Amino acid sequence: MNFHLIDWLILIVYLTGTVYVGLRARKYVENMEGYYVAGRKVKVALGSATLIATEIGVVTFMYFAQLGFLTGFSCFILGVIGFFGYMVIGKTGFIVSGLRRLKVITIPEFYELRYNKSVRWLGGVLLFLGGVLNMGIFLRFDGIFLSEAIGLGEQAKAIVMVIMLIIVISYTVLGGMFSVVITDFIQFVILTFGMFISTVFVLAKVNFHTIASTVVQQYGTSGLNPITNPQFGWTFLIWMLIGSIAISALNQPAVSKSFASESPEVGRKVFLYAGLTLGGRYMIPMLWGVAALAVFGSHINSLVAMPRLLGSAVPSGLLGLMVAGMLAASMSTYSAYLLAWSTVATRDVVAPLLKSRLSDDQNVTMTRIIAALIGIFMLVFGLFYKIPSTAFQYLAITGAMYAAGAFACVVAGLYWKRANVIGAYSGLALGAAAPVSFLLLSLFKESLPKSLLFLVDVNVSGLLSFVLAGAGMVIGSLATQRSHPPVIISEPSHGEKLEGGLHVSR
């Protein structure tokens, strides 16, 4: 066991403190917007901290480290692409400012404003399914990380998963976005410290020269060149280029931080500052993975290598702090994701099916129940599902399931006057088709005819989802302009004052 008494004490103090603070935040929730978007009063630095904390979790450390282990320095290109995506959004306010100006709480609410209620429902279902499948493997990675880093062994994985889940659900379900924002901030500080400690001790154990030599020895030029690397190539890089903008701007847990900001301008800046850290967020764990390759060689399991390295490199005392930092990263991710997907399920999937309107209290209660159910799903799915590709590619393909259609519907809805309801249906359905085919056909990969094997290439499916969604939106809209005239949402003219600063015309 790598953990000693001092490490356990640090961990217990941290966990108890987080739950206490998270539960105390419940007192700030006075109405529905307080629960869902913290009253839309979050400023730039706090918003940036919570966005970064949301997007860093043990699962991100694990899949980036796995990529580093399996592809060498080639995967660093993802940091460059991701940085580019965030900068586009942060500099221009692309998508996020438009949505924040409309004061929506979830992305499907925009579908109702721009298209109709049925598009909102379909978009809500896809967003929820893609999001929950995406989140389904998070707990499993936490279980692997903690049991390896602490040294508990494989058999402790399920117990670790259950404890993590109970802690996060307890404060997220009760405190809503206030809890998420406050605990995210604390977790941001601790996780940054944890990343710093880990990096220092990993580099003390393995120097840059050894790491670089290992990459060249193991992978040759494909460890340095993402285009020639068999895991990547042009298809993957183009998919990532489009996907990085789409998923960054339309990932409900992340974009809800922009919705919670005090103005559209603040929402844009949150993405700008969070974007500045993106290269580091990707490359720091990737280098841990490459360092693990240098220390253990290529025969060890690619997922287990990084946590085992951290467990052996970081000394007792600091190991407790490092694990607390990693746990902080995960808890902030879970809390934001649980809240985001349960909000979508309540407001965009369940509520439209009910005959009577839900009151604010009923909305919040239903969100809490759904968050708890998602938690149980994560536990079962995490324990039994076998991932058909690398963890990163699995997350990217489930992300594409909702992001491709959402990207077509939101971008066209905000910036193209001719986008209409038929285009929206086509975009959503076609955007989800390739990722769903990939996930289903991967289960029967061995019995597929050769002509259909391209559908189980994760990179082809991912890129195809965006191409099909865009084509569906454009062709569907242009072909049905007369039968389904577009709904236009526009800013009011001078002197005209409408609620929310908007009006809708058909």
Add this chain to the structure above:
Amino acid sequence: MSAGSLFWLILYGVATLTFFSVASVITFFGIQDLRSLLSKANRGDLKKKNDDSSNSDRADSRREMQ
């Protein structure tokens, strides 16, 4: 060390340094933002501003105005 390795390691250094620098600045100003948010919440300012919350309601009312 090859030129390719050196390129990626320099990029890693820049990205890591930027991450920890920006994180420090965000931590410093974030504390002030958090205090401001919680003091507003304590005073009940948020409730007054957000009682007009439901977006669906806004959409419905806007459509009725057309």
